[in-house]
Amino acid sequence: MVEEGRDRVSAISLRSGRVTPVVTSLDLGPPFPPSQFAAPHGTLNGVAVAHDGTLYVSKDGDDNAVFQLKRRSPGKWWHRR
Numbered sequence: 001m002v003e004e005g006r007d008r009v010s011a012i013s014l015r016s017g018r019v020t021p022v023v024t025s026l027d028l029g030p031p032f033p034p035s036q037f038a039a040p041h042g043t044l045n046g047v048a049v050a051h052d053g054t055l056y057v058s059k060d061g062d063d064n065a066v067f068q069l070k071r072r073s074p075g076k077w078w079h080r081r
Contacts, residue, residue, distance in 0.1 A: 002045040002057055004028050009047055009057055009069070023069050028059050 001010050001019075008024040028045055044060045055069040 002028070002047050004045050009055060023055070023057075026057065026059075026067060028057075 001012055003010055006024075007026045007028045009022045009026065011020045011022050012018070013020075044058070046058045048056045050056065053071060055067075057067040057069060059065040059067065
C-alpha cells in the first residue's frame with residue numbers, strides 16, 4: 001500500500017491486519033486535499049509488484065514519476081526514480 005502522507009510503501013497482513021513499512025522516505029509529495037477539480041481521494045499513487053519482486057511505485061503530482069524499488073537484502077531496499 002502506498003501511504004502518500006507518510007512517503008512510504010507498507011505491507012499489510014491479510015490475517016492480522018498488521019501494517020509493516022517496507023520502504024520509507026520516498027518523495028511522494030504532499031497529500032493534496034480534495035478540491036472541486038480533483039477526485040475526493042486527492043492524488044493517485046499506486047504500487048505494482050513484478051515477477052522478480054521488484055516494486056514499482058507511481059507518483060502523481062507536478063512531476064509524475066515511477067520509483068523502481070529492488071530488495072538488496074532482508075529489510076533493505078534500493079530505489080531509483
